[in-house]
Amino acid sequence: MKQISSLNAALNEAGDISRFTGRFLSHWFKPRYEVAEFFRQCFIIGYKSLPLVGLTGFIMGLVLTMQLRPSMVDYGVESQLPAIVSIALIREIGPVITALIFAGKIGSSIGAELGSMRVTEQIDAMEVSGTNPFKYLVVTRVFAATCMLPVLVMLSDAIALYGCYLGVNIRGDTSFNLFWTQVFDNLAFYDVLPAFVKTFFFGFAVGIIGCYKGYNSRKGTEGVGRSANSAVVVSSIIIFVLDLLAVQITDLLGFY
Amino acid sequence: MATAESILFKEHTENQGAPVMSICHLYKSFEDNHVLTDFNLELFKGENMVVLGKSGSGKSVLIKCIIGLLRADEGTIKVFGENIPDLNDEELDKIRTKIGFLFQSNALYDSMTVRQNLEFPLRRHWIKVSQQEVDAMVTNALNDVGLIHTIDMMPEELSGGMRKRIALARTLILKPEIILYDEPTTGLDPVTGREIIRLMVEIKKKYNTSSLIISHDMNCVRMASDRIVVLLDGICYANGNYEELTNNQDPKVKQFFE
Incomplete structure (x- = not known):
């Protein structure tokens, strides 16, 4: 009985999120456009996430290289280390790990910010003054998250590859030019494009879930904490589901 | 009671013309909790009406229904002739520009300065208004509440009374014809509370606004009201000016004025 009611609640929430997404799409193109707020959100969501994303990217590239080296040495393909690491990073690890870090930082921050605005009646105040809080608060944040995550993933990938270069040179001697030649000789268009496209969906998912949880926050400060927490949990799960779908679609389209 | 109520409404209608707001047979429930049951009210141009009631009697629910934050189960809420429950989002936004709402919690945007709030x-x-005109309107609104020096401050730097006045300035900036006050003096010390009440009366005189004030503060009721409605058991139980209700012998009304 308990499982049925949990399933029922999950399905209800899925329906509510779909309706919220529909509302977002219906508001997206309609004027008035909150351009200034959009750029402010891009700065907060994108620029201010860069140090965290850059650091995790660097460590990701370095550690992956150091962990792979012994096996590569055993098989006698140590020279292929840059190629293998770069493909793994660009196709899968970079987008997914960056999106998860992004969900942790941005999803929770949007959920908490909108949640506290809801419980302190700031969203109601916007509504009663005849302005459109959905457009100002939700559309700008979701759009900014959708645009900024692909940029962050590209930068994170680049930093991760630099980490990989350092990792390769801890116990080897590969020149900078040779490293990049090996990376780009082994990367194809179909490695980069699907990975790049799916990051827009990851960014959208983080933005819409964070906004949904915060915008519909209830029950005071406890509700705000719960909104922030569930924004991270739900958007992380959705990132994995979207990744699974992206891999299947890429496979069906023959990008391998 | 209904007869006395209708006589009073009739007198007001004859004295002040058509009402700017008229609520008829309003019902609102939350599951089994029937908050408003056949509630009726009329507000006239330039009138300050206080809705008096105990905590949990449905006063805040009433003004949230009026502004469209809550949807009434049944009944009509006509504001300037438009029935609020029938309006779509765009029509509702349009009519909301004519109605100011002062929240009990002030609801100032805490990430914006006072200037940005306004x-x-x-x-x-x-x-299409130029920046100079916007600046002039912001300055005027802040002068009305006597807080021009706070223009570049953040809400967190202000005292409770100052926040209330800034919230009032933000309410005034769109030049509303009706102002809804949700417990304007709650949480303020008596001196600051009286300042806010005086400000509300001044604003009414200066801009000839109509006001619906939700309160259980008897100072506010006495100083700010032209007419008082007692909200009890979900209905408009009694209606009259301060003197009339003070002399009312009904024990349920009397309990508020003792």
């Missing part, structure tokens, strides 16, 4: 609704409704 500019926010202006910039979204009066798109």
